[in-house]
Amino acid sequence: MIEIRGLGMYFGKFQALSNVSLSVEAGEKVVICGPSGSGKSTLIRCINRLEEHSSGQLFVDGVEIGEETRNIRNVRMEIGMVFQQFNLFPHLTVLDNLTVGPVRVRKMSRRDAERRARKYLQRVHIPEQADKYPSQLSGGQQQRVAIARSLCMEPKIMLFDEPTSALDPEMINEVLDVMVELASTGMTMICVTHEMGFARKVADKMVFMEEGEIIETAPPEEFFNHPRSKRCQMFLDKVLEH
Amino acid sequence: MPKTHPSLIKFQSSQHRTADAGRWVRLMLDSRLMSILLYVLIMGLIIRVLMTGAQAIGYNWQWYRVSDYILEMTDDGFQVGELLLGLVTTIDLTFRSFALAVAIGLVIALLQLSSLMIGSRIAIGFIEFVRNLPLLVLLYLIYYVVGPIFDLGRFTASVLCLAVYHSVLVAEIFRAAIQAVPLGQWEAARAVGLSTPQCYRYILIPQSVKFILPPLTGEAVHLIKSSAIVSVIAVAELTTMGRNIISDTYMSFEIWFTVAAIYLIFTLILSIFVTFLEKKFEVIN
Numbered sequence A: 001m002i003e004i005r006g007l008g009m010y011f012g013k014f015q016a017l018s019n020v021s022l023s024v025e026a027g028e029k030v031v032i033c034g035p036s037g038s039g040k041s042t043l044i045r046c047i048n049r050l051e052e053h054s055s056g057q058l059f060v061d062g063v064e065i066g067e068e069t070r071n072i073r074n075v076r077m078e079i080g081m082v083f084q085q086f087n088l089f090p091h092l093t094v095l096d097n098l099t100v101g102p103v104r105v106r107k108m109s110r111r112d113a114e115r116r117a118r119k120y121l122q123r124v125h126i127p128e129q130a131d132k133y134p135s136q137l138s139g140g141q142q143q144r145v146a147i148a149r150s151l152c153m154e155p156k157i158m159l160f161d162e163p164t165s166a167l168d169p170e171m172i173n174e175v176l177d178v179m180v181e182l183a184s185t186g187m188t189m190i191c192v193t194h195e196m197g198f199a200r201k202v203a204d205k206m207v208f209m210e211e212g213e214i215i216e217t218a219p220p221e222e223f224f225n226h227p228r229s230k231r232c233q234m235f236l237d238k239v240l241e242h
Numbered sequence B: 001m002p003k004t005h006p007s008l009i010k011f012q013s014s015q016h017r018t019a020d021a022g023r024w025v026r027l028m029l030d031s032r033l034m035s036i037l038l039y040v041l042i043m044g045l046i047i048r049v050l051m052t053g054a055q056a057i058g059y060n061w062q063w064y065r066v067s068d069y070i071l072e073m074t075d076d077g078f079q080v081g082e083l084l085l086g087l088v089t090t091i092d093l094t095f096r097s098f099a100l101a102v103a104i105g106l107v108i109a110l111l112q113l114s115s116l117m118i119g120s121r122i123a124i125g126f127i128e129f130v131r132n133l134p135l136l137v138l139l140y141l142i143y144y145v146v147g148p149i150f151d152l153g154r155f156t157a158s159v160l161c162l163a164v165y166h167s168v169l170v171a172e173i174f175r176a177a178i179q180a181v182p183l184g185q186w187e188a189a190r191a192v193g194l195s196t197p198q199c200y201r202y203i204l205i206p207q208s209v210k211f212i213l214p215p216l217t218g219e220a221v222h223l224i225k226s227s228a229i230v231s232v233i234a235v236a237e238l239t240t241m242g243r244n245i246i247s248d249t250y251m252s253f254e255i256w257f258t259v260a261a262i263y264l265i266f267t268l269i270l271s272i273f274v275t276f277l278e279k280k281f282e283v284i285n
């Protein structure tokens, strides 16, 4: 589903990614962790080309992503993305946040789009909030709306960039529960998160990054119980302490 | 409990009293009635100075003749006076040039924000060129240089000049407003798959409106005022009409007062309209 080969990425002179390779099968759940500034966000933002890589190759569902990609929008339609800061559209109601993509990008009729939006609001357990504005919702509810907004495009892949780190502790679980449920539907997911309980539960593959490189890739039991690199061990000790 | 010295008590209470008086004076000065009184007083003084000045130079007031230049009562009903005709032209001029200024301004702002190097260069060049020219020189350039080449009339040249001059100011308003929308909105919109025009249309511009509306109206008021400059190429708008009437009648005081009042009413109405719009947007957001 996603094939990354030797990816390199620069912000000006600063190298944010170097020689990153990763492959993700359809239906696979990958959790990426690593210290702040290690390039986790940059990596997943390259996948839907919110950032442009400078070397290496990146394929999504068989389509190479790069300067020559004819229609990046067709690729983005298939990739949902959930941000740390939710990034809901504050001038639109929850329902309109969910329908803008299907109506404008997928060219669905309003009615079908609304039916679909209500279905996914149900899926994230807030069907009653459809007519509110984002600012009237709690953080956890906003993030669930953001997840529903991505799901409304019925993507093949979902990217999560620290979806719970802007939330108050008591709201983290309501979002993680929705993500676990989503995982059980067979969605292909790449999550950047430090929620190791979630990772243990859903991950098929753990990825540890540091200074723009993938240091370790392993199945969760192996990753948590016998991390190969010392760096990874130290990082896990720090994260699991909390 | 320590005993307080009697003189100290007196001092404290007197200080208390002055603080009280101070608050009272402040309250009075802040009150609406007081502002109105002050305003009337100052205006009265100014008018009085003008009157005595006019008397000193032996000015012959003929206010009764002014109304004819607004609406004239003739045998076959009312007839629109010259000042009113001038106002209509001013409004016409303002609307056309403002619409054009907004259109050009939007294009410049989008060019400036575009990732195309050539786009932003062109926009910056245009902005610097226009912003560093006096309005009058721009008018002369368009009327006397561009005008003959493209066969532009006075009115068209004036619309073009005002539109160009104000477009760069409008562009700056658009640019600032679009940049005031957080980057995350762009990213979310693009991640959903919206194209760049759709991002602007459905996500950025609607959110920018509340940043755009107040300064844009300020710009409209500014444009109404700068429209007076086209009287130098004899476009028959309010200022030109006023000047023509004066050259016939020598009633300079009355006519200029009237012209000023008409501009003032026009711009005030616009400002009130905007306050209303702003309130409405506040409710929506």
Ligand SMILES: Nc1ncnc2c1ncn2[C@@H]1O[C@H](COP(=O)(O)OP(=O)(O)OP(=O)(O)O)[C@@H](O)[C@H]1O
Binding pocket: A011, A014, A016, A034, A035, A036, A037, A038, A039, A040, A041, A042, A043
């Ligand atoms: N727009 C940018 N311009 C310049 N440098 C950037 C930019 N965005 C990120 N960087 C740098 O690239 C590096 C990787 O950033 P990235 O956001 O991918 O890290 P991260 O692993 O997601 O960290 P965090 O856990 O803090 O979110 C950091 O050192 C960061 O300073």
Ligand SMILES: [Mg+2]
Binding pocket: A040, A041, A042, A161, A162
């Ligand atoms: Mg990050």
